[in-house]
Amino acid sequence: MRDLQLPGRSPAMAMNGMAATHNPHATRVAIEVLRSGGAAIDAAVAAAAVLAVVEPQQTGIGGDCFVLMAKNGTGDIIGYNGSGRTPRGLPTTGLAPEGATQIEDCSPHSVTIPGAIDAWTRLVADHGRKEIGELLQPAIDFARNGFPVHPRVAHDWVEDAPRLRRDPNAARIFLPNDRPLRAGEVFRNPGLADALSLIAKNGRDGFYKGPVAKEIVNYLRGLGGYHTLEDFETAEGEYVTPVRTTYRDMEVCQIPPNNQGITALLMLNILEGFDLSAMEPMSAERLHLEVEAGRLAYRDRDAFVCDTRHAAYPFDEILSKDYAARLRAEISPDRFATHLPPPLMRKSDTVYLTVVDKDRNCVSFINSVYWGFGSTRVAPTFGITLQNRGMGFSLDPSHPNAVGPGKRPLHTIMPGMALKNGRPWLVYGVMGGDYQPFGHTHVLTGVADFGLDPQAAIDQARIFHTMGETVVERGIPKDTVEQLRQMGHTIVEAPEPHGGGQMIMIDWDQGVLIGGSDSRMDGCALGY
Template sequence: MRDFHRPGRSPARGTRGMAATSMPVATLAALDVLRAGGNALDAAIAAAAVLGVVEPHSTGIGGDCFCLYAPAGTGEVIAMNGSGKAPAAASIDWFEAEGLTALDPTSAHSVTIPGAVRAWEALANAHGRKGLDELLQPAIRLAEEGHPVHDRVATDWAAATAKLAADPDSRVRFLFDGTAPPPGFVFRQPELAATLRRIAREGSKGFYEGPVAADMVAKLRARGGLHTEEDFANATAEFVTPIRSRWKGHEIVQCPPNGSGLLVLMIAGILEGFAPAEAGPMSAERWHRHIEAARLAYRDRDAFLADPAQVEVPVARLTSPDYLSALREVIDPARAMRELPPAGLAARLPAHADTVYLCVVDGEGNACSFINSLFQSFGSGILAPGSGVMLHNRGYGFRLERGHPNCIAPGKRPLHTIIPGLLVKDGRAVMPFGVMGGHYQPMGQTTFLANLFDYGMDLQEALDAPRLFPWAGKVQVERGIPDATLDALARLGHVPERVELPLGGGQAIWIDHASGSLVGASDPRKDGCAMGF
């Protein structure tokens, strides 16, 4: 039970439905769909579309998505890979001939074919009860009529001013007298509303073919891109087999590569071999272990994670108990590793950021874990002006290094950071969950799970608790981590640095099968909320 004298909020509770998103209007849209007879998947799609309007820096139809959906009573978990592919002309030969050795996140070359709309349609057709014609109506209304900019959105928008100013069309649509809108400003997007109407009327074909696709291709080609209308027409979204690992009497379920859910299984598996830190969740002992486990997992990500349709990704080896035990053994409790051992503990094995995460559970127990993203704030910053589509920059995840598993190639998907999570027990979903924040997400998910299971926090407390993240040779630290802990981490050899903006933002819904109730939580680092009925 939380201390009601202290700031914070209690988890939300309900029985017939629960939604947790990063904006209140998206949570309400999801609940409206549930009350109108839609299931959890329908509600998630409607909420994602709304978030693409009211959190334009984080997500939109110009981005990608991944989804885990657990239909009640089936014992199944359905996984969707809605990440887009590189254009057919994007070969390493072309980049080498142009003398390019690295991708620019604001270049047209960082834009892969957006996969979200194709994924929404495939999910709705296979497992929903409503079509896109109905599910997109709340987003259409908000794009036409406008919506007040919320406080965290305004902060992130302002930080992206230079990126938006660099593209003439983005500057016109997203800046006002050269500045980002303040909190409370009512922002309208008529071009986006028209595009959403076309998708509602024609389905995903209205996005990937015809005038909308032509508008996106024309803008990308004008910026030097290799994209064609044929690339857009050939866009696919694929149902894939989820990956999973046993953990503390549960199973953690993730989407497979090219997503980074693999890292959650690795970090959780390494940490499961340690008892909870006696000094508690904010102690240097707890964080040192977690930092070192994350460093090892992210090292393997950079060596091996890629599109499994084009290269072999050794998921079974990287998540095996023997391998994770070997990683655990290289963690020294007395000091940080100065240099990490080689990826895979041997030669290569044989052949940050903006996102929205949401989850919905309906009264039947169907559970949806859903994530949709432009990657970095406002993605590439490239706006297709006629259609109002802000294009993501997921292609920035590729490498321009011939022979690397994640080297760019025609029709290839890049390494992806967005990862919906799902916890299963005895064949039933017990918690859809996720933590936004670009590269932080595997660290965020495992921090949240440890807070919940190792340190006895309730669902909301587990999201509220202060965070840190090892990145680029330092440890990014939120202000809530005690100074004494940072001093102790520094003595162990880490390099802590305070960050201005908080790390990520998450949502979760716990399904209490014994009582028949639902418990929801939403991260205070964003503007959203969890609500149930």
């Protein structure tokens, strides 16, 4: 239990259903859907649509999503890959300036075909109890009639303003009065309301056929892109078999590559050989091991994660306990290793949400446009921000993740789920681009090794390694920071929080749902 004399908040608790998102409007809408008879996936899609309006810097219908689902509390976990591909006519060279290591963030070549709407409509049709048209109505209302901007959204908006100014459409829509919105000001996006209304009326065809698709294709081709109407008409996600590993007495599930979720599983396999519970939660010993395990896992991520339809991936070796033991042997418990290459880290903007309904259908749901406001390329009349996931490709033609036509890039957004005794126990996710495997590992070990509740595990101060530096949030104790420095870490104070997160824990014995929502964001967990 938390110290009630210190700042913080208790976890939410309920028995019938629960939702945790990082915007109060989205959480409220999810609960309303559950209370009116909707299934967990109905509530998740309705909340994701609201977030696509009220958090435009984080997510949108011009982005992608991934989902893990447990049906009726069983351990038969369903995975869905809702990430988009490059245009079929995309060449393999000439997509970036000479000598560039990645596609530019605002390039039309960074815009992969959005997969979110196809995923939303298909998942609702296959597993929901309501129609997509009904579920989109709250988002349409927010887009047309407005909403007050929350503090974290306003903070991000200011940071992204210089990038928004590069595109006339983005500047006109998202910088009214030639500046970003401030906290408490009301923002409207009527063009997005029109696009959502077409989807509500026509389903996926409202996005992938007709005026919305035509406008996006014409706009991108005018910028030099290779997108076609056929690319949009044939875009579709797919059900996938989750990848799994065990950690202590849990089974942990992630989406397979092209998703980076397997990186978190490798980190857990490495850390399983250390007795973390014998350490203090915010000790240098624990955090050092977390960093070293991450550096090893990210090294493999950068080498192997790709679209497995186009290149092979060594699943069995990467997830074997023997392989983790070999990597673990490279870690010194009290000294930063100097021989590991640093992973190339990138920040992204993403929304994660989780919903559990009264039948214990569980949804772990993540949606993103990647960087803040994605590519900052915005459809002129429909106000749709287009993602820049193409930045995830390698420009090295020999790399498994090399850019090419009809391919999915390495994807950073990852929903998580952990099972105990064959049933869902933790439904969780942590946002923050490349930070996400670190974040998943940090909150999961917080629960498994230190007995923290979901809110406490999410609130714990965070650390991760990027570009040769160990970046620490201000909540890390000063003594711990100094000990890490003495171990050889190059310490840098985090300029902003490491991601955000949500978690719902299921107490099967009591029939209680326990939820947490990250104080680094604006949202909350609620139940009924």
